Amino acid sequence: MQVSMTVNGQQRTDEVEPRMLLAHHLRDNLGLTATNIGCDSTSCGACTVIVDGLTVKSCTVLALQAEGSEVTTLEGLSTDGEMHPVQAAFRSEHGLQCGFCTSGMVMASIGVLADNPNPTDREVREGLEGNLCRCTGYHNIVQAVLKAAEAGPAAGQVPSSQQEVSA
Amino acid sequence: MSILGTRVVRTEDPLFLTRGAVYTDDLTDPRLAGAVHATFVRSTVAHGTVTSVDTSAAAEAPGVVGVYTAAELGDLPPVAPPLPFLDAGFSRPWLVGVGERVHFVGDLVAVVLTEERYQGEDAAEMVVVDIDPLPAVVGTAAAKTDGTILFPAVGTNKVAAFGEPAPEDFFADCEVVVRREIVNQRVAAAPLETRAASAAWGEDGRVTIWCTNQGAQQAKGQIAGWLGLDPALVHLITPDVGGGFGAKIGADQEYAFVAWLAQQSGRPVRWTESRSENMTGMLQGRAQDQVVTIGGSRDGRVQAYSLEVSQDCGAYPRIGTVLPTLTMLMAAAVYDIPKVHAQATCYVTNGTSIGAYRGAGRPEATAAVERAMDLFAAEIGMDPADVRRKNFIPTFTEPTQTSSGATYDSGDYEAALDRVLQAAGYDELRAEQARRRERGDTRQLGIGVSAYVEITGADSGHGTSENAELEVHADGTATVLTGTSPHGQGHATTWAMLASEQLGIPVEKITVLHGDTDRIPDGGGTMGSRSLQQGGAAVHQAAVELVEVARKRAAELLEANPDDLEVDLANAGLSVKGTPGVGVTWAQLAADEQLIVQTTFTANAPTFPFGAHVAVVETDVESGKAVVTRLVTVDDAGTIINPLLAEGQRHGGIAQGVGQALLEEILYDEDGNPQTSTFADYPFVSATELPSFELVEMATPTPMNPLGAKGIGEAGTIGSTPAVQSAVVDSVAHLGVRHVDMPATSMRVWRAIQEAQKGSTN
Amino acid sequence: MIPSQFDYVRVSTVDEAVAALAEHGEDAKILAGGHSLLPIMKLRLAVPTVLIDISGAQELNYVRVDGDQVAIGAGTRHHDLEKSEVAQAEVPLLPHVASRVGDPQVRHRGTLGGTVAHCDPASDLPTALLALGATVVVAGPNGRREIPITAFFLGFFETAMEEGELIVELRVPRTGSAGWGYEKFTRRENDWPIVAAAAVHLPDGSVGVALANMGGVVLRAEAVEAALAEGKSIEEAAALAAEGTSPSSDMHADVEYRSHLARLLTQRALKVAAGETEASTAESTAA
Structure with missing residues (x-):
């Protein structure tokens, strides 16, 4: 079946099997491999992307369910070569090691800050309850989210996607 | 000012954070164009004889390029156990054939190749495997009876034994003796990236294999050996690796199989396992049943300690079989105990094979002796911190041999304990605990103290050596080739810092390459916390040597005496002493002639990082649920090159220890069926179950390498696991509880309280 | 892991959903948020041949006061229930329990109707609805009918819904500031x-x-x-x-x-x- 969605500001129309998961569509059809798949059970959150302003686990959404939606992945966060405040904070606070959870963790963190611009340590942890990391012990991820919060509302937003980017 | 010891942010991160790292499943290498996808058909029975494998329906399924069973393997010999002293009867077939036995849920029976990823799962589901079940051997207690034998040709489930029984009078002089069976449970390493491999054969007759692994060179050697290939024909690349924690040490058979399938099918092949597959197929860790016996006098002095280990090796013996020797070596830990006994016996069972997991043999030693110390303290009614203090090895700066046979490099265990107790506010914690106990609060406080020492940089197949190549280019940039294999540790940054320190080239201009056997034929990979002290030391040594090479050339060029030249870090080159304007840069020298050094650093011996942890838990005594509220740690790994990254290693280690102490355990039912084969079932520790950590600094340099650095990758886990377990026991000690096995789940804690209240010992 | 193959039908009204269920028979399943269904389909524990996606049915997204009850559309996502001011004022147990389901990403997708239809014995919101004595409104080929929630959950993953029916609304009493x-x-x-x-x-x-x-x-x-x-x-x-x-x-x-x-x-x-x-x-x- 045909599916159309806006991914990182770019309109994409593709032919997919009905069972194609959004995560595989992003990775295999659109070549956006920052979004990783770490489990089968909607547990790990590595595949978290933002669909219409809300974080979702793209391994548990059919590509067809994103018809007409705006999808943002890690690759769509930087603007004009400038990192998103959450990306920058993950770097400065050493919030990533192997990097496999990072894409989902960054997207989920933006979701946390969209919901609560000034979270406490505990609120960050609760906001990230759906994202697993084996390397960092979460300590520096929490620090990164708290640091990103200092950047103000931009930390809880994704770049607006009016611009149509050519393929 | 030196760059060493500063918090340099990672050079890896901009790409990781904007485009994402490139893991094996992400590869778009042109050599993989047109690749088919491999999907394995695995046994769903833990132990049994295969009676039929019907692939006829699968062969007709859409997109299927090939279906392979044991009948299609030709003369491919089974894979012998990785340790030469093990009976070849424990060999693992590539695919279990009709008439042969499967030995665990996850054993390989068939494989399908399909044009597309999704087609593979459909086709694999159509392969019909009939298995006549046999009784399953779950755990070492069942294995050691030999009631059911996994490998009849071997004749016993016993794989290996190390050490001798203790003499009968071992504890004869002790006023107090405490004995206890404890469990160091089977856990999953659970790196977020599951296993994956790809392979493509070139027209030159060579195969390129990409796989997620902690040591390309070792994996290449194994794969070439298993497939009977000339190693010169194998090119192995480890792209970005999404965590390993020990479970990605050594090649897995699936990786070699992918290369074989590519050869057979004449197509490049890709394989990425699912998490469910990973939770049965990937090496798991720990899995020791232990008996600790500790004896001493009522004044707190420990006189004798014995550790008996039964190691569950899983179905096919892998590296886990020898890890108990590390447990034995480190049995005495930080303590000056006159008599220490340790022995281990290893058994096959119908579970996933056991390999290394963060700490690999050493956490088991620490958990055992720390539990023993607590039991001893409880028995004589002494504060656990005081008992430890009474028995520490005194501060030493020269190599010191322990009664379990290890030679430690440097240590100051009492200072580590003092620092952590002070930072935690130990006395105030005890006072708060007393208040809560007096009030009979529902939420009781538990305080756990651990002290540890571990061995890092031990020989894990590559001696105590690592090599490095350093080249400065004419454009002023530099390239480092290393035999280590970072998968999150940040070597690209730290190795660049070490080169920058000597050469003055900014870290951003230094590229670090690893994990490509054509470019770096030799290397020991990243395991056993060896990388900085050996690989980093090699980079340091290469930079020092490069300066000397450059000095000779510069002396000729400048017509100066080499001794009159000094390193000019600001200009990234050499200048004439006292004449700062006169000099030459590395880049200029490189423009004239290649400026490159290859070197090997060999450490005299392994190093022994140490530390002390305090864990605080709150336990709801009505439900038994314990929550970790604080973790305060001293982790002394000698000189720290990049504190930002060293702290990250500590954080991750601490968290995994909490996971083991409180939550995580691989479980099987009595038929050997895994009960924890997804992340929904396996309680991987998450952010909500952890506090932020309180790290205390301490650095006692080692004389074993010029950096003064010891390993830091595993220490956090080794210290935190017993501290948390001890804290849980402590939180309910006033109710009569002396011990709760890991993971200290709420049901276990609740039941321990019930039984203690009934008056039975637990 | 990925689901077995199925056909996908997108509907935008309840009537279309009922018609599609009638057309495709017992092997068809309603897909809303998909956070109960897709996980078991990925493990191939459920193998429907047709999925009828009702997430576009805007008529199922509401939380409103209706007399002495609060009426909640079956398509209401947990996140929306959690944030609903009407729910917070009229039946605060529900938004609280919604906030305790899974994790934020799950709450952004999962729906109230979906979790009730799934009938998992460990499910948060059905427990709260049961305590509240909710009424389940289902639509089917013969129109709508109301089922008391006490009669709805019949057994392990088995409900009182009949073939061709789907949940359209949950009704609960207005408990206001009661404890x-x-x-x-x-x-x-x-x-x-x-x-x-x-x-x-x-x-x-x-x-x-x-x-x-x-x-x-x-x-x-x-x-x-x-x-x-x-x-x-x-x-x-x-x-x-x-x-x-x-x-x-x-x-x-x-x-x-x-x-x-x-x-x-x-x-x-x-x-x-x-x-x-x-x-x-x-x-x-x-x-």
């Missing part, structure tokens, strides 16, 4: 409950009490409710919480421990509902 408590016991914060207890003071003066994961379906703690109605104390009533239950034994809890938890959590939920104590949280109060 309520929800005690969820998990290993990790975002896990399914090992046991959970919901208690809520209802407009008719009774107290509704329900339990998660104490049998093949979510259960009403009838013995507790009866004891409270007779004027027994919270302690006395809660001691009866395991009566009439049939908990399973698994790696998290055996029957004895689950029964203990049912009593403990019921007592705590009742005390919170009575305003005697604060809700338990995992958050530390340590020094």
Whole structure:
């Protein structure tokens, strides 16, 4: 079946099997491999992307369910070569090691800050309850989210996607 | 000012954070164009004889390029156990054939190749495997009876034994003796990236294999050996690796199989396992049943300690079989105990094979002796911190041999304990605990103290050596080739810092390459916390040597005496002493002639990082649920090159220890069926179950390498696991509880309280 | 892991959904948020041949006061229920329980109708709905009908819905500022409950009490409710919480421990509902 969605500001129309998961569509059809798949059970959150302003686990959404939606992945966060405040904070606070959870963790963190611009340590942890990391012990991820919060509302937003980017 | 010891942010991160790292499943290498996808058909029975494998329906399924069973393997010999002293009867077939036995849920029976990823799962589901079940051997207690034998040709489930029984009078002089069976449970390493491999054969007759692994060179050697290939024909690349924690040490058979399938099918092949597959197929860790016996006098002095280990090796013996020797070596830990006994016996069972997991043999030693110390303290009614203090090895700066046979490099265990107790506010914690106990609060406080020492940089197949190549280019940039294999540790940054320190080239201009056997034929990979002290030391040594090479050339060029030249870090080159304007840069020298050094650093011996942890838990005594509220740690790994990254290693280690102490355990039912084969079932520790950590600094340099650095990758886990377990026991000690096995789940804690209240010992 | 193949039908109204169900028969499944269905399809524990996607049916997204009840469209996502000011004011138990389901990403997708239709015995929101004595409104080929929630959950993953029907609305009493408590016991914060207890003071003066994961379906703690109605104390009533239950034994809890938890959590939920104590949280109060 045909599916159309806006991914990182770019309109994409593709032919997919009905069972194609959004995560595989992003990775295999659109070549956006920052979004990783770490489990089968909607547990790990590595595949978290933002669909219409809300974080979702793209391994548990059919590509067809994103018809007409705006999808943002890690690759769509930087603007004009400038990192998103959450990306920058993950770097400065050493919030990533192997990097496999990072894409989902960054997207989920933006979701946390969209919901609560000034979270406490505990609120960050609760906001990230759906994202697993084996390397960092979460300590520096929490620090990164708290640091990103200092950047103000931009930390809880994704770049607006009016611009149509050519393929 | 030196760059060493500063918090340099990672050079890896901009790409990781904007485009994402490139893991094996992400590869778009042109050599993989047109690749088919491999999907394995695995046994769903833990132990049994295969009676039929019907692939006829699968062969007709859409997109299927090939279906392979044991009948299609030709003369491919089974894979012998990785340790030469093990009976070849424990060999693992590539695919279990009709008439042969499967030995665990996850054993390989068939494989399908399909044009597309999704087609593979459909086709694999159509392969019909009939298995006549046999009784399953779950755990070492069942294995050691030999009631059911996994490998009849071997004749016993016993794989290996190390050490001798203790003499009968071992504890004869002790006023107090405490004995206890404890469990160091089977856990999953659970790196977020599951296993994956790809392979493509070139027209030159060579195969390129990409796989997620902690040591390309070792994996290449194994794969070439298993497939009977000339190693010169194998090119192995480890792209970005999404965590390993020990479970990605050594090649897995699936990786070699992918290369074989590519050869057979004449197509490049890709394989990425699912998490469910990973939770049965990937090496798991720990899995020791232990008996600790500790004896001493009522004044707190420990006189004798014995550790008996039964190691569950899983179905096919892998590296886990020898890890108990590390447990034995480190049995005495930080303590000056006159008599220490340790022995281990290893058994096959119908579970996933056991390999290394963060700490690999050493956490088991620490958990055992720390539990023993607590039991001893409880028995004589002494504060656990005081008992430890009474028995520490005194501060030493020269190599010191322990009664379990290890030679430690440097240590100051009492200072580590003092620092952590002070930072935690130990006395105030005890006072708060007393208040809560007096009030009979529902939420009781538990305080756990651990002290540890571990061995890092031990020989894990590559001696105590690592090599490095350093080249400065004419454009002023530099390239480092290393035999280590970072998968999150940040070597690209730290190795660049070490080169920058000597050469003055900014870290951003230094590229670090690893994990490509054509470019770096030799290397020991990243395991056993060896990388900085050996690989980093090699980079340091290469930079020092490069300066000397450059000095000779510069002396000729400048017509100066080499001794009159000094390193000019600001200009990234050499200048004439006292004449700062006169000099030459590395880049200029490189423009004239290649400026490159290859070197090997060999450490005299392994190093022994140490530390002390305090864990605080709150336990709801009505439900038994314990929550970790604080973790305060001293982790002394000698000189720290990049504190930002060293702290990250500590954080991750601490968290995994909490996971083991409180939550995580691989479980099987009595038929050997895994009960924890997804992340929904396996309680991987998450952010909500952890506090932020309180790290205390301490650095006692080692004389074993010029950096003064010891390993830091595993220490956090080794210290935190017993501290948390001890804290849980402590939180309910006033109710009569002396011990709760890991993971200290709420049901276990609740039941321990019930039984203690009934008056039975637990 | 990926689901088996299926056909996909997108509908935008309830009538279209009913028609599609009639057309495709028993192998068709309704897809809303997909967070109950897709996970079991990926494990191939469910193999529907047709999915009818109703997530575009805007008529199912609402939370509104309707007389002495609150009516909630089946397509309401957990996140929207959690944030609904109407729900927070009129039936605060529900938005709280919605906030305890899974994790934020799950709450952004999962729907109230979906979790009720899925009929998992460990599910949070069905437990709360049961305590509230909700009414399930279903639509089918013969129009709409109402099913009391006490008659809805029949067995393990089995409901009173008939072939061709789908849930369109949940109706609950307006409890306003009356007391309520929800005690969820998990290993990790975002896990399914090992046991959970919901208690809520209802407009008719009774107290509704329900339990998660104490049998093949979510259960009403009838013995507790009866004891409270007779004027027994919270302690006395809660001691009866395991009566009439049939908990399973698994790696998290055996029957004895689950029964203990049912009593403990019921007592705590009742005390919170009575305003005697604060809700338990995992958050530390340590020094």
